[in-house]
Amino acid sequence: MDKSNCKPASSVRMRRILIVEDETNQAYVLRLGLRKVPNCEVVTAISGEQALRLFQREPFDLMITDYQMQGMNGMTLIEQVRKDYPATATMLLTAYSSTELHEQASQVLVHRLLDKPVGLEEFRAAVLEALEAPVPIQARNAPDQACVPSVPSIDPNPEAQAVDTDVLVSRILIVEEDPSNSLLLHAALQKLNHCEVVSAASGEQALEFLWREPFDLLITAYDLPGMDGMQLVWHVRESYPAMPVIFITGFSNPDLHQQAKRANVAAILDKYAEFTQIRSAAVHALRDKAAAHDLQIVR
Structure with a gap:
């Protein structure tokens, strides 16, 4: 598990975001995309099983999960989270987009389904929208947008x-x-x-x-x-x-x-x-x- 904090503003509640991704490099890119999201605490898990254990300790405002992972896949994880933690907004990232997957995401009220590769600016905008939405809305495709932000001086290794x-x-x-x-x-x-x-x-x-x-x-x-x-x-x-x-x-x-x-x-x-x-x-x-x-x- 990896944890990093965004700088909190006084008297503003910190929002907790969970990234579930078994590829270390991809998890790093997602964390980079969240560096400009204010007042947030970002936690990463490498599997659906680990993510559920983290939920038992403390709930999250938003969970962002990859679809293709070892063990439990992202959709199965979202279904479990929607059942046990209905107040948590969810986002699904996938390189295996299909009509069936979009229909399934809509049924479990995934807030956003993003097709890989996704631009970091579009990713960040989707995260901000998910955090502001009081109730998850139906999943929908993100427009294809490529954006390379400047590289901050951090190294995950x-x-x-x-x-x-x-x-x-x-x-x-x-x-x-x-x-x-x-x-x-x-x-x-x-x-x-x-x-x-x-x-x-x-x-x-x-x-x-x-x-x-x-x-x-x-x-x-x-x-x-x-x-x-x-x-x-x-x-x-x-x-x-x-x-x-x-x-x-x-x-x-x-x-x-x-x-x-x-x-x-x-x-x-x-x-x-x-x-x-x-x-x-x-x-x-x-x-x-x-x-x-x-x-x-x-x-």
């Missing part, structure tokens, strides 16, 4: 400090279409000393950035609109052969790994890699680049 982050002044280009994943990469890299991190939402935009100004490291997702991540890597290899590249993918297959190896990719990371893994790969790539540059000078 206490082990992150163990990574040596002392690197030369460097510029890192992140290429990621999904704003939540882009935010996570920014958060993972923010403790690297002397580093500037820039984001692009497509391979085409990344090439424009590279043409305008130099970068020391490229971190790209595979699944991108237009050209995919591997096509981008080959373009970069043609024009910037010395630039280290870190490849992030949720598709693990031998052919893709062979292509990445042929393109001399510095590291291939899983889409759900821990912050320390991302940071460590970036540090090693930047140091290897600096060492190769120093060797060229000596020669």
Whole structure:
């Protein structure tokens, strides 16, 4: 369980929000989205079972739960909460939207059903609406909106400090279409000393950035609109052969790994890699680049 407090205003009741999400990185993104919600206490649980135990200690004003979780799924959890704690507003997040799921959410009076990926501004607006509503209203789709807020200086992984982050002044280009994943990469890299991190939402935009100004490291997702991540890597290899590249993918297959190896990719990371893994790969790539540059000078 993780707990964080928003700053309370005097004489204003603190509202309690429970996030139920078994993916640590996704829970972190949701907490970021709630940082600007005033007068609230945010608690996180990693399962429906843990969430119900937390309710037994003290009720919540709002519960935000993912649908797909190990053990009890989000809808089953909401049904139990609506039965035992009817005053608690509920929100459901899902990447598996269907007419049947929306009908089920409507029947149990889910206040809001949001389809992933959801922009953090839209998420925050839905939370404020849920907190102000005296009675939960029928579930409905959230409009698709992408928004990447600035990254606050917090890190959900206490082990992150163990990574040596002392690197030369460097510029890192992140290429990621999904704003939540882009935010996570920014958060993972923010403790690297002397580093500037820039984001692009497509391979085409990344090439424009590279043409305008130099970068020391490229971190790209595979699944991108237009050209995919591997096509981008080959373009970069043609024009910037010395630039280290870190490849992030949720598709693990031998052919893709062979292509990445042929393109001399510095590291291939899983889409759900821990912050320390991302940071460590970036540090090693930047140091290897600096060492190769120093060797060229000596020669």
